[in-house]
Amino acid sequence: MTTAIVAGADPDGLGEALEAEGATVVRVVGIASADSLGEAGVDEADLLVLTDMDDATAISVAKEVNPDVRVVTYSRDSLPEFAKGQADLAVDPELLGVDVVAEELV
Numbered sequence: 001m002t003t004a005i006v007a008g009a010d011p012d013g014l015g016e017a018l019e020a021e022g023a024t025v026v027r028v029v030g031i032a033s034a035d036s037l038g039e040a041g042v043d044e045a046d047l048l049v050l051t052d053m054d055d056a057t058a059i060s061v062a063k064e065v066n067p068d069v070r071v072v073t074y075s076r077d078s079l080p081e082f083a084k085g086q087a088d089l090a091v092d093p094e095l096l097g098v099d100v101v102a103e104e105l106v
Contacts, residue, residue, distance in 0.1 A: 002106045005040045007032035007058060008051030012093045014074050015049070017102035023047070032058035037065070045069050047105060056083040074101060 006015040007028040015025045026040045032055040042048065048062045050073045059071050063086055073079050073090045084090075091101055 002046045003041065003044060004047035004049055004105070005037065005042060005045050005062075006049045006051065007037075007040075007055050008049075008075070010049075010051045010074075012051075012074065012098050014051065014098045014101060017098035018047075018049070018106060020099075021102045021106035023102075023106045031055065032061075034061050034065075037062055042066055042069060047072060049074060051075055053077040053079060056080045059083045059086045070105075072101075072105065074098075 002023040004018050004023045005026050005028060019025050028036045028040050037058060042062050043066050048069050048071045053075050062069050062071060070088045073087055074093060076093060079087055079090050
């Protein structure tokens, strides 16, 4: 079973789509920090989904704790340059809907 952490507001409902595909979803409320990611279980997570690019620093934090976590950004905003090399996949909701993305991730 896939465990996904969803950080950010998730206005398009990717978290729900992941759950519909059978993933266990843990949500980070507020800022995705080392503490909140740790509480969410990033050390054991399969996926980290960021929907708010203001939290892009969470990518390096997650990868440091769990180098195997797949990081997916799902946002209309651009991924900051410093984080592009660490994210595994960046998806614009205008290009792919949540159902397609969730199916591919799980």
